[in-house]
Amino acid sequence: MQPVSLELAEGVDRSGYRAVPVTAHHLSRAALNMAEDLATTPSTGVRVQCCGDAHLVNFRGFATPERNVIFAINDLDETLPAPWEWDIKRLAASFVIASRDNGLSETIATDAVLTCVRSYREHMAEFSKMKSLDLWYSAVEIETLISIIRDPDIRLST
Numbered sequence: 001m002q003p004v005s006l007e008l009a010e011g012v013d014r015s016g017y018r019a020v021p022v023t024a025h026h027l028s029r030a031a032l033n034m035a036e037d038l039a040t041t042p043s044t045g046v047r048v049q050c051c052g053d054a055h056l057v058n059f060r061g062f063a064t065p066e067r068n069v070i071f072a073i074n075d076l077d078e079t080l081p082a083p084w085e086w087d088i089k090r091l092a093a094s095f096v097i098a099s100r101d102n103g104l105s106e107t108i109a110t111d112a113v114l115t116c117v118r119s120y121r122e123h124m125a126e127f128s129k130m131k132s133l134d135l136w137y138s139a140v141e142i143e144t145l146i147s148i149i150r151d152p153d154i155r156l157s158t
Contacts, residue, residue, distance in 0.1 A: 034090055035082065043083035053078040054087035055094035061142050070139040088120055 099109035
């Protein structure tokens with residue numbers, strides 16, 4: 001794993017910032033640092049109960065009591081009232097870091113981030129129209145994710 005630095009938005013006061021390499025491993029253990037860093041960034045003022053630990057490593061397949069495998073977030077122990085933007089910023093940053101950790105190009109990292117935030121936006125619009133109980137039981141089944149993998153070699157290895 002190669003250490004990489006996390007690029008932050010312009011205009012953020014970085015005086016006294018911890019100069020440490022940021023890797024996917026580091027990001028997975030840095031929710032408090034993230035909250036401190038994001039506290040001074042612009043937000044819409046809409047506060048929600050944030051996951052607080054929304055990064056790529058915390059999304060995975062889980063077995064349900066119905067014996068299905070779904071794709072969902074894990075590790076909700078860092079949840080906190082915060083601007084809604086914090087979770088999506090942390091998630092987007094984790095795609096950049098994972099891309100760099102895996103030696104992928106900045107173009108691929110950018111595409112991954114744009115796909116991530118587009119999917120977030122589209123799903124939030126969809127979820128906003130759902131009844132609470134339908135939303136509660138909404139899930140992404142692993143078969144759906146596997147079916148959209150374009151590379152047949154990767155799809156077969158799953």
